[in-house]
């Protein structure tokens with residue numbers, strides 16, 4: 001913890017210069033879908049229409065997986081969390097169709113084929129957990145989290161007992177936590193840490209269940225990078241028991 005009682009964050013909050021179009025999206029469109037201190041976590045009211053299920057993606061990166069899942073499952077409400085501003089900006093281009101260099105319309109809207117079923121928390125996920133009611137979430141995606149492979153950085157890994165405690169509270173019984181990684185150290189770390197957490201049960205019956213992509217899978221940027229560089233991703237699914 002830092003002096004201000006906030007957990008210390010070790011990753012990047014901002015990268016390359018964000019160009020005009022994306023900056024405008026962050027200023028003018030993000031507030032319409034942003035989770036802030038006034039957000040009420042209510043499945044009836046927090047999205048454009050009532051939803052029965054909530055999926056949560058932690059560290060959505062450039063937003064491709066989140067944007068595709070939300071398009072493929074219009075009846076589910078998606079909460080996306082990403083602390084990296086450039087990633088949030090990229091998600092906004094995907095869901096509005098407004099790319100860099102394109103003229104901005106008078107009113108920025110979601111693409112016509114999309115439901116209003118994404119809400120975004122643009123800060124550290126650990127600051128949001130306490131605000132989410134017990135059992136509110138059906139499914140959590142934690143895809144290619146930063147591996148922090150050095151032993152002295154192990155406490156920075158997102159899969160850790162404190163975060164699992166928070167996730168086990170907000171995921172409903174029977175809900176799913178999906179963790180994908182391509183990093184050798186993180187694979188064994190995840191298996192060990194999850195094994196020690198009595199709130200979750202590994203659902204795999206055969207090795208194909210964790211070696212192959214799940215049926216609703218959308219390839220993420222980091223997954224594609226891993227494949228290009230010859231690493232083999234794994235897909236672990238845990239049920240909240």
Ligand SMILES: C[S@@+](CC[C@H](N)C(=O)[O-])C[C@H]1O[C@@H](n2cnc3c(N)ncnc32)[C@H](O)[C@@H]1O
Nearest residue numbers: 059060061082083084124125143144220221222
């Ligand atoms: C290695 S990248 C993977 C991005 C994406 N999931 C993918 O597979 O392409 C990890 C992402 O998690 C984000 N992240 C790490 N810790 C986070 C936290 N505590 N809260 C929110 N986002 C976080 C980082 O900013 C980064 O974008």
